[in-house]
Amino acid sequence: MFDSKLLKLALVAGALAASTSVIRAETIDATIVAGHPPVFRWVKHASQTFIPTVNKALEGSGHEIKWDEQYGGSLSKVGDELEATEEGLAQIGVISSVFDPAKLSLQNVSYYTPFVSSDVALVSNTINDLHFSNPNMRVTWEENGLEYLGAPSAIDDYLLMTTFPVNSIDDLKGKKIGAPGPAVNWLGGTGAVGVAGNLTTYYNEIKTGVYDGVIVFATAALPGKLHEVAPYITKVGFGAQYAGSLAANKEWFDEQPEEVQKALRAGGEAFRDAYIADLDAASEAALKTLAEQGATITEVDDEFRQKWVAGMDNVAKTWAAQVDGEGKAGTEILKAYMDAIRAAGGKPARDWDQE
Template sequence: MHRIAAAAVLACALAAPAAAPAESFSATVAAGHPPVFRWVRMIDEVFEPKVQEALEGTEHSITFSNQFGGAIAGVGEELEAIEVGLAEIGTCQALFDPAKLAVQNVTYYTPFVSDDVRQVATLMHQLHQQEPAMTRAYEDNGVVYLGAPIGIDDYMLMTNFPVESLDDLEGRKIAAPGAAINWLSGTGAVGVSGNLTTYYNELKTGVYDGVIVFASAALPGKLFEVAPYITRFGLGAQFAGALCANEGWYEGLPQEVKDALHEGADAAMTWYHDELEAAVETAFQKMEEAGATITDASPEMRREWAAGMDNAAKEWAEGLDAQGRPGTEILSAYMEAMREAGAEPLRDWDRE
């Protein structure tokens, strides 16, 4: 955080009130993750070219300067960097910035709702467009939601032991990211906070016995080498973040440029999920070829896991309500939207 704080003074000094519409604009684009990640690749491979294409024939142009891999903001620091003007555009990572983008983490508090990543991302995008309570979190932090939701494919369990029933999880140390650690309540497993950067080594050295992870990351992370038992429980696809822009900079743009940014974000959203779905299919195939044992949990096991969980969603929502934030409102809106879209949640987290 110190890099942002130190540079914020310079950024503020250089900032100027929005001028009359100009022909040429520039934007620094920040991402804490390196460009090997699909949600970063979509920026320079799809978003930016589509914005340029949309501006063809207009009087306007825009030049992008990409600062990826923590060059000006680490993972979870992007929103603040955009807010203070170090970058005009970037990935606002809700999963890694739960304090500022709390309501955006609604999917991580509602497992067993849908394993369809495109469905989850599309519904979250629609909520951002239709629910003022959803975009209020961005407005409160001086940024604007552009789109290009970052969907995460269905989470599963990878272990160094076979899982034939939930009893097999008793006393086992299982790592999970962020709010997903709540999913382990009632299973008998010991939840450990973890992330992709440490999973392989921690599994290899026996710090924990398994991880909750998604296939598109498990393959490149070679987790099947140290946790070869893959059990697909349908824990659910997730929303992890999106592209956002500095509010002052955005509001100073001509409408044609604003429209181009959103058009670029729409194109990036489609490309990202096309790529992701293909990657998931390939991941399971290659992990199985490498010797992983892939099992689909029985409906009975899935229901048992879901039924035994604490309703962390209600606690989360009520906690936000107490802070004056629309937790219950967003929880209800998300669950209703998912049910209307055809999802069949194993538990109606909002109605209990």
């Protein structure tokens, strides 16, 4: 005869087991890496915006991530985050595409089109949108074993900071100027000697005389205290730039449940919005503080700017042709980027794609 008590006990046991499985979330280990320290905005928001957003999105999903945050060169130095993530030393990287112009060639389109727009949101959103409208942009990440997560980190209008006053382009002749990656090309035609560098070394290189100045942006110059060694700030109008994004090890990402993948993308969207809002508020404040702390800030007139722009080789066309030769869509992305900027109301000082 059927025992109803046994059936009830079995049902209760099953319910308890089911509830226990829901309560006991699967824990996923994930290391996030950045060569720069958290004093820089793109690292700060990885920690303060991206991670909390992912955690919030996973609440009640049965999954949680145990984060290991490795910043400031503890696991990877600046420029090596891509390799660290690709090789699985980290699951997510704060990737500075500006320091990987060969591997992330298409992502560097803005750095080969200076003097286009100082609107940070416009540049950032244009590059981010291109990633989703043009599959060629995502292919460059995937070729390096990475999954693009969004979270574009744009850079406010680049400045020239020097140990000497700049009253004319002739003042730059023979001077050694540090610049990030492809931004060295912006010095073409000025007579300056461009030297590839990055924020972690600028202060000491200027102080010891290795550089006579650097191309940098206000929101990094202030925390880096660069005005202490290069007190002359010249606003040339180089423009805002896209400098990188968060990306995940693709093999790891593909293994994750759909809820985790969606949470990571949600974190990327939150990063984008918080980062831009933060940057907009900080850039003018940084310039004001730099002036208050003794920096001399000048802005060139249109004649100076146009002379600088006209004196440059068309680095964008050269870059696009080189990338085309590598089997990637350099010319296509250059045109798409410039078209999008103009369509949004941007007024480039030079139409690099139309010459």
